[in-house]
Amino acid sequence: MTKSKHRPSDRAVFGRNLKRARHIKGLSQDALAYESSLSRTFVSDVERAARNISIDNMSRLAAALGIPLHELLDPSRFSDPLDAD
């Protein structure tokens, strides 16, 4: 199973989208952690793609942000036009 060179991992997409969606909602990591009954460190790890997060915890974070989970895994959502490729 080869991964295309340029395609970011799903972990990286989820971490980036989570961070951007959190900023759009004006939430701190602490606030998102509280809303999803997770720890701030956990949220920070997930945003840095450093955590092999489970689907149930992904659901919690998505629900806390009020965003469907699939949108947080869509590379075309929350993308920043200034992202240097």
Added chain:
Amino acid sequence: MTKSKHRPSDRAVFGRNLKRARHIKGLSQDALAYESSLSRTFVSDVERAARNISIDNMSRLAAALGIPLHELLDPSRFSDPLDAD
């Protein structure tokens, strides 16, 4: 965090979409398990929403099917018009 009564869980959506996408690709559970270096029991559990699967294993299954992960979590994808709600 209240879950709307009628919205299926993300686990259920992923399991249903995985099964339908596998059928569309004409793969058995064994074949998908082999392609994603997972066990057949694991694939079967995931399709029944009985496994709190990790993002890395979700990525493996999506890559083995050649489908972006976010599509396997989208309730509107692979839905069967005959689904009784």
